[in-house]
Structure formats: structure tokens, C-alpha cells
Amino acid sequence: xxxxxxxxxxxxxRWVVIATERSRRPTDFAKPRPQTAQTAGCPMCVGNExxxxxxxxxxxxxxxxxxxxxxxxxxxxSKDWLVRVIPNLYPAFSPPKQPEDAKQITKNKYLWSxxxxxxxxxxxxxxxxxxxxxxxxxxxxxxxxxxDRLKELSAKPYVKYVSIFRNHGLExxxxxxxxxxxxxxxxxxxxxxxxxQKAARTxxxxxxxxxxxDIIEGEVKGPRLISEDHDFVVLAPYASVNPMEFWILPxxxxxxxxxxxxxxxxxxxxxxKSSLKALKTLVNNPPYNYGIHxxxxxxxxxxxHWHLEVYPKLATWAGFEKSTxxxxxxxxxxxxxxxLRKTLTP
Amino acid sequence: xxxxxxxxxxxxxRWVVIATERSRRPTDFAKPRPQTAQTAGCPMCVGNExxxxxxxxxxxxxxxxxxxxxxxxxxxxSKDWLVRVIPNLYPAFSPPKQPEDAKQITKNKYLWSxxxxxxxxxxxxxxxxxxxxxxxxxxxxxxxxxxDRLKELSAKPYVKYVSIFRNHGLExxxxxxxxxxxxxxxxxxxxxxxxxQKAARTxxxxxxxxxxxDIIEGEVKGPRLISEDHDFVVLAPYASVNPMEFWILPxxxxxxxxxxxxxxxxxxxxxxKSSLKALKTLVNNPPYNYGIHxxxxxxxxxxxHWHLEVYPKLATWAGFEKSTxxxxxxxxxxxxxxxLRKTLTP
Numbered sequence: 001x002x003x004x005x006x007x008x009x010x011x012x013x014r015w016v017v018i019a020t021e022r023s024r025r026p027t028d029f030a031k032p033r034p035q036t037a038q039t040a041g042c043p044m045c046v047g048n049e050x051x052x053x054x055x056x057x058x059x060x061x062x063x064x065x066x067x068x069x070x071x072x073x074x075x076x077x078s079k080d081w082l083v084r085v086i087p088n089l090y091p092a093f094s095p096p097k098q099p100e101d102a103k104q105i106t107k108n109k110y111l112w113s114x115x116x117x118x119x120x121x122x123x124x125x126x127x128x129x130x131x132x133x134x135x136x137x138x139x140x141x142x143x144x145x146x147x148d149r150l151k152e153l154s155a156k157p158y159v160k161y162v163s164i165f166r167n168h169g170l171e172x173x174x175x176x177x178x179x180x181x182x183x184x185x186x187x188x189x190x191x192x193x194x195x196x197q198k199a200a201r202t203x204x205x206x207x208x209x210x211x212x213x214d215i216i217e218g219e220v221k222g223p224r225l226i227s228e229d230h231d232f233v234v235l236a237p238y239a240s241v242n243p244m245e246f247w248i249l250p251x252x253x254x255x256x257x258x259x260x261x262x263x264x265x266x267x268x269x270x271x272x273k274s275s276l277k278a279l280k281t282l283v284n285n286p287p288y289n290y291g292i293h294x295x296x297x298x299x300x301x302x303x304x305h306w307h308l309e310v311y312p313k314l315a316t317w318a319g320f321e322k323s324t325x326x327x328x329x330x331x332x333x334x335x336x337x338x339x340l341r342k343t344l345t346p
Numbered sequence: 347x348x349x350x351x352x353x354x355x356x357x358x359x360r361w362v363v364i365a366t367e368r369s370r371r372p373t374d375f376a377k378p379r380p381q382t383a384q385t386a387g388c389p390m391c392v393g394n395e396x397x398x399x400x401x402x403x404x405x406x407x408x409x410x411x412x413x414x415x416x417x418x419x420x421x422x423x424s425k426d427w428l429v430r431v432i433p434n435l436y437p438a439f440s441p442p443k444q445p446e447d448a449k450q451i452t453k454n455k456y457l458w459s460x461x462x463x464x465x466x467x468x469x470x471x472x473x474x475x476x477x478x479x480x481x482x483x484x485x486x487x488x489x490x491x492x493x494d495r496l497k498e499l500s501a502k503p504y505v506k507y508v509s510i511f512r513n514h515g516l517e518x519x520x521x522x523x524x525x526x527x528x529x530x531x532x533x534x535x536x537x538x539x540x541x542x543q544k545a546a547r548t549x550x551x552x553x554x555x556x557x558x559x560d561i562i563e564g565e566v567k568g569p570r571l572i573s574e575d576h577d578f579v580v581l582a583p584y585a586s587v588n589p590m591e592f593w594i595l596p597x598x599x600x601x602x603x604x605x606x607x608x609x610x611x612x613x614x615x616x617x618x619k620s621s622l623k624a625l626k627t628l629v630n631n632p633p634y635n636y637g638i639h640x641x642x643x644x645x646x647x648x649x650x651h652w653h654l655e656v657y658p659k660l661a662t663w664a665g666f667e668k669s670t671x672x673x674x675x676x677x678x679x680x681x682x683x684x685x686l687r688k689t690l691t692p
Contacts, residue, residue, distance in 0.1 A: 008455065091350075092350060092363045110353060111353055165669055167664040173663070239456070290669075291666070318635050319509075319637045320528065323539075323635070323638075324536030325537035325541075
């Protein structure tokens with residue numbers, strides 16, 4: 001086609017120009033990256049636990065088993081942890097200070113109280129840990145910690161959504177370099193997720209089928225597939241707004257990660273590691289963000305399908321994107337998929 | 347209020363946490379900025395016109411008057427211009443190559459051809475020109491050039507919207523440092539603008555009034571006003587998603603800039619310069635993007651009200667913002683307004 005393509009997202013009313021006329025090769029984005037920060041004074045490193053509030057949740061090794069506990073509110077904090085979850089010192093959302101507050105979140109159409117939770121999930125005692133290189137058992141612990149935090153937070157009556165995400169690299173917003181994810185529980189279903197859920201419900205009503213199951217069925221046969229195993233597919237979405245964007249989707253329909261089995265956790269860890277490793281190799285450890293998209297609300301159980309979206313940060317959204325909500329992507333999703341597929345190491 | 351505020355935009359279903367618990371003072375964002383690039387080899391500098399395609403539009407001085415012309419398709423290009431508009435060498439949207447193409451833009455629900463226009467508007471012969479410091483007559487020429495390009499592009503039957511925007515500084519996406527704006531004409535009304543127009547129409551139907559006229563009426567009396575004169579107000583919007591964000595709105599209701607009078611152009615130039623100058627002084631010349639929001643479609647003439655939105659780039663949108671569409675802003679709009687107001691030089 002003699003013009004750039006203007007593609008619409010599977011669900012959102014979000015458009016992207018796939019700008020082949022100024023197309024870039026993935027390796028064009030490879031550039032020297034700043035060194036990571038030093039561990040001295042890192043509040044997430046072992047030995048510095050007193051620089052942070054007591055842990056809300058800890059995974060510890062007990063012989064062959066992993067046990068779950070938490071720090072006491074006062075007194076000594078554990079130093080022999082494998083994963084450590086703490087409250088964010090500067091929370092965007094904070095827990096109700098008294099029970100009535102949880103019922104008065106909505107002030108008016110334009111103003112709510114930001115009641116919820118904001119946690120930091122330290123992924124490893126190892127400052128330099130990177131999911132692209134991590135040992136699989138450690139990465140499985142991280143995913144199990146996601147599930148445990150989702151279970152606890154989603155049970156609270158004022159929590160309507162839990163966003164689990166990771167920022168990698170300073171340019172992607174990771175102000176501390178020690179390997180960590182974040183968990184934010186919100187009093188409403190956030191805009192993008194709500195729009196996706198709404199579009200997915202409409203598709204379900206019209207077709208009697210989950211749209212993500214349908215997407216997977218179509219994409220596994222096409223040029224945007226990156227990898228596939230018994231449990232997961234990894235693909236570059238049709239209307240990627242980020243160069244080299246990819247999604248990891250479970251083949252089994254489930255609205256969220258609460259019921260993942262141990263083999264599924266293990267398969268998820270494997271796919272997460274291998275795809276992030278391919279990205280790291282291909283583009284010289286670029287900054288990225290990832291986020292899990294899921295549904296907790298009962299009306300989305302059949303129609304919404306959880307997945308993880310990875311957004312490499314290789315472009316700057318400027319005046320056009322910010323004032324129109326239309327994006328320009330200089331790497332076609334087909335090129336992203338092909339180059340990541342070829343870079344994957346089994 | 348003991349919690350962060352969760353504020354909704356005037357029109358969009360877009361929410362922002364005004365994070366006072368991690369609040370920052372505007373001057374915290376002041377930091378050394380990289381030097382701008384050299385003029386040698388700059389394709390927008392005088393003398394280098396042959397590095398670009400022929401100008402689509404030129405403003406030239408002819409005695410006391412400014413005349414409008416364009417370069418011939420072949421042969422010598424003018425070197426004595428004040429404003430110069432050229433096609434973008436790597437256009438996101440391109441003109442129809444044959445008339446039929448303009449009628450076949452829509453391929454299907456998920457795919458359109460990116461038919462349209464993508465132009466670069468060189469704001470001055472002076473490489474280092476900055477609207478915060480420019481002479482007002484030159485800035486008036488820039489605004490007149492916006493109007494002329496909007497007039498020409500919006501008359502084309504396949505153009506449904508024209509986005510006029512400016513990227514300032516490398517971190518805000520300005521890959522070339524010579525002062526320039528961009529103009530992109532699209533075959534559809536872009537997402538954010540369409541949502542704003544829809545919400546504005548609903549408000550108009552329910553209240554018989556333009557929502558922006560209503561916003562101006564409310565904000566001029568409140569803590570988010572930055573400045574006000576006979577023709578314009580400058581304010582920090584209630585649910586700013588960017589630290590130090592501000593908007594410039596005309597008091598006279600108009601859906602777009604096509605009918606601006608010469609005194610209004612002059613007042614717009616003055617407000618643009620003084621508010622950008624205050625931002626530059628307060629935060630040490632930060633990168634920013636600005637974009638004009640407007641309506642061309644007949645059904646939005648009464649309900650939509652053009653304005654310019656300025657987004658200083660002082661924060662990094664990370665995993666939470668990108669996967670939820672909910673933003674975190676660490677400067678309250680009230681602080682932004684107060685500090686900009688105090689920094690304004692008359």
C-alpha cells in the first residue's frame with residue numbers, strides 16, 4: 001500500500017500510524033545505556049531494611065520450602081528474604097485511615113479521594129537482578145508474589161482494580177535501580193482497562209466468545225507471532241503504539257492471575273524471561289515498562305482475558321501524540337515480531 | 347483532605363492523582379539543560395533551503411508589508427523569508443497520490459490509509475528563536491501562518507482535522523533544534539479531540555452553553571488563574587496531567603482560529619510569549635510540547651471552543667500511566683498557577 005497504515009487497536013478506540021516511510025530497524029535503537037546506580041545506600045538492598053517501613057509480605061527460604069511472613073510493626077526486620085513487599089513511602093493511593101473513609105471516596109463527578117494501596121515489590125536480594133537473566137525459580141517467586149498481593153488487595157471492599165507493573169531503566173521511570181515492581185490498588189477501574197473491558201463485553205455479547213481467545217486464534221497463524229508453547233503465546237499486537245511492543249497472553253481463558261496453577265506460573269516465568277531476554281539482546285537493554293491487564297469485576301469474567309503488555313521505551317511521545325491521542329510507530333509490529341522471534345534463545 | 351485527590355478532566359474520562367504527599371516545588375524541576383545544537387548543516391537555516399523540498403508557503407518582507415508566496419517546484423528557492431513551511435521529509439500522513447485514493451481511506455474497521463498532510467513550519471530565520479523571547483511581530487507571523495495552513499488544509503475534502511503543535515527541546519521530541527512547529531492534517535478527528543467534542547456537545551445540549559465558556563467563567567475567579575486580559579485567559583487546568591501544565595483560552599467563543607482578527611492574533615502572541623517566558627524563567631527552560639485543540643466539523647461550532655494546551659515535560663510516564671491511563675502529577679495545578687502568576691513579567 002502506497003500510504004502509511006493507520007491501525008486501530010483490537011479493543012480501544014486508539015489509532016497508530018505505522019510509519020514505514022520513516023521506518024527504523026530494531027537495531028537502530030541500540031545505544032550505550034547509562035550504568036545502573038551503585039548499591040551503597042540502596043533502601044532495597046539486604047541490610048538496609050531499616051531504611052524502609054516494615055515489610056507487608058516476605059518470602060523466605062525454610063529448608064526446601066518457601067514460607068510467607070511479614071515484618072513485625074516494631075522491632076527487628078528480617079534480612080533473609082527472597083522477595084520483599086513494602087509500602088511505597090510516597091504513595092499515590094493510600095489506605096483508609098478510618099473505615100468510614102472507604103465509603104466516602106466519591107466526592108463529586110470531578111473529585112474522588114485517592115484511597116487504595118501503593119506497594120513496592122522488591123524482586124530479589126540481588127540489586128542487579130534482571131528478569132531477562134534471572135533464575136527461573138526466583139522469577140516464579142515474583143509472579144507468586146504478584147498473585148498473593150492481588151489476592152489480598154482485591155479482597156478489600158474499596159478496591160476495584162489492582163495494577164501490577166514494572167519500570168526498567170531510568171528513562172522508563174525507575175528512579176531506583178534495584179530490581180522491583182509496583183502494585184497499585186485503585187478505588188475505580190482505570191480508564192484504559194475499563195474501555196478494554198467494555199469493548200470485550202460488547203464483542204462477547206455479539207459473538208459469544210472472548211475477543212482475546214479470538215485474537216490468539218488469529219495471531220498464532222500470522223506474522224506477528226513471536227513464540228508459542230503449551231500455555232502462552234507472545235505476540236506483537238496489530239496496532240502497537242510502541243516500537244518493539246509485545247504482549248504475553250495465556251491460552252487458557254481467565255480474567256486474572258488469581259487461579260494460575262504452579263505449572264502455569266512456571267510457564268509464565270519462562271515466557272517472560274525469554275521474551276525480555278530477546279528484547280535486551282536485540283536493542284541493548286532498552287528501558288521498558290510492563291503492566292498486567294486483568295479484570296476483577298464479575299461482569300468481565302467470561303469476556304476479559306488477562307495478559308501482560310511490554311512497552312519498550314524507544315521513542316518520545318511529543319506534541320502530536322499528547323494532544324491528539326493518535327500515535328506514530330516507526331517499527332512495524334511484523335518487523336518487531338520477526339526480529340524478536342529470530343533473537344529468542346530456546 | 348487527608349488523601350491525595352483523584353481529579354477528573356473537565357471533559358475527558360481521564361483521571362489524575364494530584365500527589366501532594368510527594369509534592370514537588372516547581373523550582374525542583376530546574377536543572378541544567380543540554381546546549382542546543384549548532385546551526386551548521388541545519389536544514390531549516392537560511393542558505394540551506396536546498397536541503398529541503400520547495401516551500402509550500404513563505405512569508406516575505408516587501409517594504410512595510412508581509413507578502414505570502416511559495417517556492418517554484420524546480421529552480422531557485424527563496425532565501426529572504428520570515429516564515430517558511432515545507433513538507434515533512436518523513437511524513438506520518440501523505441497527500442493522495444491520485445484523486446480516487448482520497449475516497450478509499452477506510453479499508454476496514456481496523457485499517458485506514460494515513461492520507462493527509464504533514465508539514466514543518468519554520469518559525470524564524472533565527473536558529474535560536476524561542477517564542478518565550480521572540481519579538482511579538484515575528485510571533486504574530488507564526489500564528490498567522492498557523493491560520494493560513496489551517497485554512498488551506500481544512501478546505502480539502504479528505505481532511506477532517508488539522509493538528510498544530512510544537513515540540514521544544516530534545517527531551518520533548520524536537521530532534522532538530524531550529525525553532526519550528528508542525529502541522530498534521532488527518533483523515534479522521536483524532537481520539538482526544540473527538541472525545542472532547544462529544545463531551546462538549548453533551549454539555550451544550552444539557553445546559554445550552556459552551557462548557558469552555560463555563561470553565562473560563564469559573565476559573566477566572568479561582569486559584570488556577572495565571573493571567574487574564576481583554577481577549578484571553580491563561581489557567582492551570584483543574585485536572586492537569588503534567589506538572590506546570592497550562593492552557594491559553596480565548597474569551598470569545600470560536601471553534602477554531604480561522605476567524606481570529608488581527609488584534610486577537612496580537613493578543614494571542616502576547617499571552618503565548620509571556621506564559622512561555624514565565625515557564626522558562628521558573629523551571630530553567632524546560633522541554634515542553636504545545637498543541638492547539640480546535641473543531642472544524644459543523645456540529646461542534648457552538649459547543650467546542652479552541653484553545654492551546656502547553657505540556658511541560660517534567661515527569662516520566664511509566665508503567666502505571668501507560669497501562670491504566672490514570673496519571674500521577676506531583677505539582678498541584680494551584681501551585682503551578684500561583685508560581686507562574688508570580689513569575690509573569692508584564
